[in-house]
Amino acid sequence: MAEIIFWSSVIILFYVYLGYPLLLLLLKPLLRKPLRFDISYTPRIALIISAFNEEAVIRAKLKNSLELDYPGDKMEVWVVSDASTDRTDSLVRECNDPRVHLFRLDERRGKTYGLTTVMEGIDSEIVVFSDANSIYDKHALKELVKYFIDPSVGYVVGHARYYEDAESASAVQENAYWSFEVKMKMNESAIGSVVGGDGAIYAIRRRLFRPLHEDDINDFVNPIHIILQGYRGVFNPHAVCYEEASPSFLKEYWRKRRIVNRSWRGLWKNVQILNPFKSGIYAWQIFSHKLLRWLGGLFCLTALISNAFLLGQGAFYDFAFVLQFIFHLTALIGYWLDKRGKKAPFFVNVPYYFDMVNLASLQGIIEALYGKKYVTWKTIRQE
Numbered sequence: 001m002a003e004i005i006f007w008s009s010v011i012i013l014f015y016v017y018l019g020y021p022l023l024l025l026l027l028k029p030l031l032r033k034p035l036r037f038d039i040s041y042t043p044r045i046a047l048i049i050s051a052f053n054e055e056a057v058i059r060a061k062l063k064n065s066l067e068l069d070y071p072g073d074k075m076e077v078w079v080v081s082d083a084s085t086d087r088t089d090s091l092v093r094e095c096n097d098p099r100v101h102l103f104r105l106d107e108r109r110g111k112t113y114g115l116t117t118v119m120e121g122i123d124s125e126i127v128v129f130s131d132a133n134s135i136y137d138k139h140a141l142k143e144l145v146k147y148f149i150d151p152s153v154g155y156v157v158g159h160a161r162y163y164e165d166a167e168s169a170s171a172v173q174e175n176a177y178w179s180f181e182v183k184m185k186m187n188e189s190a191i192g193s194v195v196g197g198d199g200a201i202y203a204i205r206r207r208l209f210r211p212l213h214e215d216d217i218n219d220f221v222n223p224i225h226i227i228l229q230g231y232r233g234v235f236n237p238h239a240v241c242y243e244e245a246s247p248s249f250l251k252e253y254w255r256k257r258r259i260v261n262r263s264w265r266g267l268w269k270n271v272q273i274l275n276p277f278k279s280g281i282y283a284w285q286i287f288s289h290k291l292l293r294w295l296g297g298l299f300c301l302t303a304l305i306s307n308a309f310l311l312g313q314g315a316f317y318d319f320a321f322v323l324q325f326i327f328h329l330t331a332l333i334g335y336w337l338d339k340r341g342k343k344a345p346f347f348v349n350v351p352y353y354f355d356m357v358n359l360a361s362l363q364g365i366i367e368a369l370y371g372k373k374y375v376t377w378k379t380i381r382q383e
Helices: 002-031 058-066 088-094 111-121 140-149 169-191 218-228 249-269 281-294 296-309 315-339 346-369
Strands: 045-051 075-081 100-104 126-131 153-162 201-205 232-243
Touching: 002 169, 002 281, 002 296, 045 058, 045 111, 045 140, 058 075, 058 088, 075 088, 075 111, 088 100, 100 111, 111 218, 126 140, 140 153, 140 201, 140 232, 153 218, 169 232, 169 281, 201 218, 201 232, 218 232, 218 249, 249 281, 249 315, 249 346, 281 296, 281 346, 296 315, 296 346, 315 346
Parallel strands: 045 075, 045 126, 075 100, 153 232
Antiparallel strands: 126 201, 153 201
């Protein structure tokens, strides 16, 4: 039994991190779906900015939004303030551009509730979702919108990049992680649909939006709703925005734990998305890219524990256990250094980041199974 558990765990982990990306790459030339686009296509859009106590960045965000390369008469900006208690609201009101609107919640209800509520009053053909700390490239809106000329497209996801920060180990690891993710998203998009959105930069057809529960994570559940309506999601790496990475692994851990908790709950509320007869190849994509990866921490544990029972049953199992032990011990050293605010070398940060992400995902799932919900949020500066 231990041998079966060990090999099952190892095979699944290799599939998640190597097999699935490789299959996408191999299938891309065989299953590529045609896609139309027109960079001159400029429908009416609404840019929705989610904000809670963002006085430090909201002025720069509004300036950036109003200076984007998009026809001014076809664009409006909505700032959804989740009952901010600082100067966020007053700074938005000070902006005298008629395209800027403040939508304030009287009590703190969370980002998803705010987005669902403000959408009731928006009639633009395309809606772009963003965060207050996300600064868009000048051409980002046109890059997002150009694919909506294709009637099969329901949502378009941009590429959120992190500012270069040589002092932040988490920023370095996040950028490395995202370079891997970008390649996967491009290949997913080519043969089916990109899995999920990105709260910092993604756009949808307004008419495809469906009300969300307060504990839903909008940039994951919203695309699921659109796929179930028969549309596809596209990833465009040229629609770029920039934001800060978490200053430490520990803050990144809490962010990922919260995200996986909400995503796990959202997936099982819409479990029909895993039925290939309803969502086609997307069922395989979301199962491989999200569900199995979220469970990576579990498979790491079962691989280590089952390997311990196989010690003495062959040199391979002994060597595999030693490798796993060293890997996780190195991760613990990374945690110890991070806790004390000390920099660690790259070879320490890689296992530390890997274990941190998998532990955060596993704990997020456990919390969800016990009924814990996350509704409100804080930015990495506030945590």
